[in-house]
Amino acid sequence: MNIELRDVQFSYGPVKALDGVTLQIGEGACGLLGPNGAGKSTLLKVLLGFLRPDTGEGLVLGHDIRKDSFGIRRVVGYMPEDDCFIPGLDAVAFTALFGELSGMPRAEAMKRAHDVLYYVGLGEARYRNLETYSAGMKQRLKLAQALVHDPKILFLDEPTANLDPQGRTEILELIADISSKKDIHVLISSHILTDIEQTCGSLVILNKGKVAAQGELAALREVRFSLYELKAKGETGPFLEALRHGECRVEETEDGIIKIYLPEAMGRRDVFRLAEESGIQIRHFVKSRTSLEDLFARTVGVD
Ligand code: ADP
Numbered sequence: 001m002n003i004e005l006r007d008v009q010f011s012y013g014p015v016k017a018l019d020g021v022t023l024q025i026g027e028g029a030c031g032l033l034g035p036n037g038a039g040k041s042t043l044l045k046v047l048l049g050f051l052r053p054d055t056g057e058g059l060v061l062g063h064d065i066r067k068d069s070f071g072i073r074r075v076v077g078y079m080p081e082d083d084c085f086i087p088g089l090d091a092v093a094f095t096a097l098f099g100e101l102s103g104m105p106r107a108e109a110m111k112r113a114h115d116v117l118y119y120v121g122l123g124e125a126r127y128r129n130l131e132t133y134s135a136g137m138k139q140r141l142k143l144a145q146a147l148v149h150d151p152k153i154l155f156l157d158e159p160t161a162n163l164d165p166q167g168r169t170e171i172l173e174l175i176a177d178i179s180s181k182k183d184i185h186v187l188i189s190s191h192i193l194t195d196i197e198q199t200c201g202s203l204v205i206l207n208k209g210k211v212a213a214q215g216e217l218a219a220l221r222e223v224r225f226s227l228y229e230l231k232a233k234g235e236t237g238p239f240l241e242a243l244r245h246g247e248c249r250v251e252e253t254e255d256g257i258i259k260i261y262l263p264e265a266m267g268r269r270d271v272f273r274l275a276e277e278s279g280i281q282i283r284h285f286v287k288s289r290t291s292l293e294d295l296f297a298r299t300v301g302v303d
Pocket of ligand 1: 040
């Protein structure tokens with residue numbers, strides 16, 4: 001296991017940002033998905049040893065998050081959400097500086113800086129002042145500084161933030177390339193499910209400081225509730241009300257299809273019984289594949 005946390009809590013004064021997080025993350029690329037404010041950035045900072053948890057334990061590649069933040073920083077590359085640029089520097093000087101900060105000798109840091117800048121597609125622009133960079137170039141540069149010391153794990157915090165569709169595709173392709181070809185494990189935080197689906201094999205869903213779901217993407221697509229689509233004849237209001245009363249989430253589409261997410265405690269028979277009791281006829285009733293999007297919406301309560 002590369003990352004393990006047990007019952008980690010962290011508060012900023014009265015704000016509880018992590019509320020008993022227990023998780024295990026294995027090999028490859030893992031997504032850390034959750035709405036804004038879920039605690040993703042805080043979790044990454046706790047894993048880096050920047051923030052000390054109030055309670056709980058954790059290991060990152062065998063390094064204790066409480067005692068060995070120096071060891072963690074040697075093996076982890078971190079791309080923060082916010083810009084971290086130093087005005088007046090060009091990309092080579094900036095990237096090499098981060099190499100030196102993580103303990104590389106100056107000449108080696110400089111050589112690696114050129115290599116990683118070419119790798120992220122900034123070779124031509126590497127002597128330009130950073131302040132002239134576009135949003136997409138800035139994200140690539142943040143990725144370059146995270147890679148310069150040849151880390152074993154990368155933590156990427158909202159890597160697609162502020163990017164247009166083209167920039168987003170490019171950075172996601174780079175991330176996929178890193179995790180598949182470079183033998184680096186990647187933990188990517190995002191509030192956008194498709195970012196994670198394109199790059200990751202496993203997933204942790206965080207909501208309100210707690211882990212709402214975790215596992216392989218393929219397995220998470222399958223379980224937990226059943227999604228059905230139906231059409232009904234008659235006054236559907238009382239029927240939908242009864243379903244909602246039974247803890248069933250209901251959505252109506254514009255073309256008259258009703259989507260229902262049955263919790264494990266309810267079955268098809270219950271739906272037909274409620275329809276009969278509400279005096280409507282079900283005309284069309286099919287089980288849909290439960291997609292990850294549905295799981296995400298249901299776990300964190302957003303659409
Ligand atoms: P995410 O990265 O998922 O958007 P964060 O980890 O940034 O979530 O934030 C989790 C919670 O902690 C939020 O309620 C946020 O407002 C709060 N928070 C984050 N940073 C600070 C801070 N420096 N001081 C006080 N509260 C903070």
